[in-house]
Amino acid sequence: MAFEKSKRLQALPPYLFIEIDKKKRAKIASGADVINLGVGDPDRPTPKFIIDRMSEVIYEPENHCYPFDEGVPAFKDSAAAFMKNRFGVELDSGSQILSLIGSKDGIAHLPLAVVNPDDVVLVPSPGYPVYNSGAIFAGGRPFSMDLTEENGYLPDLDAIPTDVAEQAKLIWVNYPNNPTSAVAPLSFYEKLVAFAAKHDLIIASDVAYSETYFEEPPYSVLEVDGAAERTIEFHSLSKTFNMTGWRLAFAAGNADVIGALGQVKGNCDSGQFNAIQWAGKEALDNIGHSDVKEMTETYRKRRDVLCDGLTKIGIDTPRSKASFFVWGKCPEGYSSMDFAGRVLEEADVVLIPGAGFAPHCDKYFRAALTVEAPRLEEAVERIGKISW
Ligand SMILES: Cc1ncc(COP(=O)(O)O)c(C=O)c1O
Structure with a gap:
């Protein structure tokens, strides 16, 4: 069969994170201790009161x-x-x-x-x-x-x-x-x-x-x-x-x-x-439950660690007002692909280059606050050792 995807699928824009994904996989395969700030998926478990209810209704x-x-x-x-x-x-x-x-x-x-x-x-x-x-x-x-x-x-x-x-x-x-x-x-x-x-x-x-x-x-x-x-x-x-x-x-x-x-x-x-x-x-x-409120406070602390830490080492990263993402600016003279590439290569930290989202975002990068604060501190410390 000469297989061909539907025109609909072929019309989808290309996946622009291929390069960074390849590098990340190679790093992990080589045994590097990679800090992944690329994934927007909460790292903490679902609060227990929700799981408890599930275990009844199931x-x-x-x-x-x-x-x-x-x-x-x-x-x-x-x-x-x-x-x-x-x-x-x-x-x-x-x-x-x-x-x-x-x-x-x-x-x-x-x-x-x-x-x-x-x-x-x-x-x-x-x-x-x-x-x-x-x-x-x-x-x-x-x-x-x-x-x-x-x-x-x-x-x-x-x-x-x-x-x-x-x-x-x-x-x-x-x-x-x-x-x-x-x-x-x-x-x-x-x-x-x-x-x-x-x-x-x-x-x-x-x-x-x-x-x-x-x-x-x-x-x-x-x-x-x-x-x-x-x-x-x-x-x-x-x-x-x-x-x-x-x-x-x-x-x-x-x-x-x-x-x-x-x-x-x-x-x-x-x-x-x-x-x-x-x-x-x-x-x-139970949206006001302490387990739910605590998550926001956790993200707030992580945001302060990452945004303030990166800004201190010369990478302008304003504190975000909401969401668990931060949106920072790459150092002067660097495209987002080059910046994220060097950070992964030399610091074993995954950031998402802005150009992966849109061509006009090539000065920016995205990081997710879905890892614990000490790891974020370590990420900042490692990135701080790179000279730009
Ligand atoms: C902006 C935005 N909308 C929607 C979604 C989809 O979320 P879900 O399908 O888990 O509700 C995501 C997931 O990452 C997202 O980032």
Whole structure:
């Protein structure tokens, strides 16, 4: 057979982290003590109170059948209560909340529900790659909105050409932002809702990092008057509760958009294991639990160690306001690939080069705060020995 991948798969952008991945694997294979600041996956276990609840509900036979299509109603009630308590946003849990198998599930499938072939999808660059691939799978045309230091890593909506905005169906935003860790002021969301109303766009807001913050709590787009008419927001339990492997999230917002996404999913999967949703309910109902609060404090301490440490040795790394990422600047004269390459080669520390996210981010690097503080101190010490 002369095998050929579908045109859809061939249309995906190339994977730009190949070089750094190859070097990392070679380092590990050679027995080096590699400090990996590349992975955005919490290193601590899921809090015990959530595992304890899971160990009860897993025995209940009604959880062994196919899950409810739109999600366990009690989980969706807790998601609606979370939206009300945290953001002051009132939603009907039956029609305005949908359980997801991780937010990636919803992000990847949303375009299939709302985008027609050749519709434009506005995506932030740098950004989570699935905004792009989901648009491409649906036959849409992604249009990059550059996030830059100068514009506070917020898309410049006025710079989007009118004809592009007119052909667009969907606009993605993600705050707290991966990879830049930027947060959006409410005034930006107000502008976004007005822009979307003007061009009749659906707003898709990815708030996977909304509960990891070190200053004011990040906003929900749904807090803006009129947003619920055209917004779907993706909330994830992955990072807040160290539950990346469990695969649980929910979408919240406009009932028609939620319904359409549910219809796509109804044809692709049968929903998340009910027992996981019951454990997720326990998590959402206890978001103020000391084990959850402690994680944020842990990330705050790690952030201070890494950002202050790197800045002290001449690598400008501002303290992030939210998320567990830091976004620093490579030393003068270095491309991000060269910088990350030397750091891996000479210090055995993995950083992600900004150019891997977007060509205009070649002055920057991303590091994740998902290793313990003493290891971060060691990483800084090792990088400090390199002369630039
Ligand atoms: C910005 C962003 N959105 C969404 C996700 C997906 O998270 P999950 O599918 O675990 O909810 C990630 C995961 O790394 C992410 O970084």
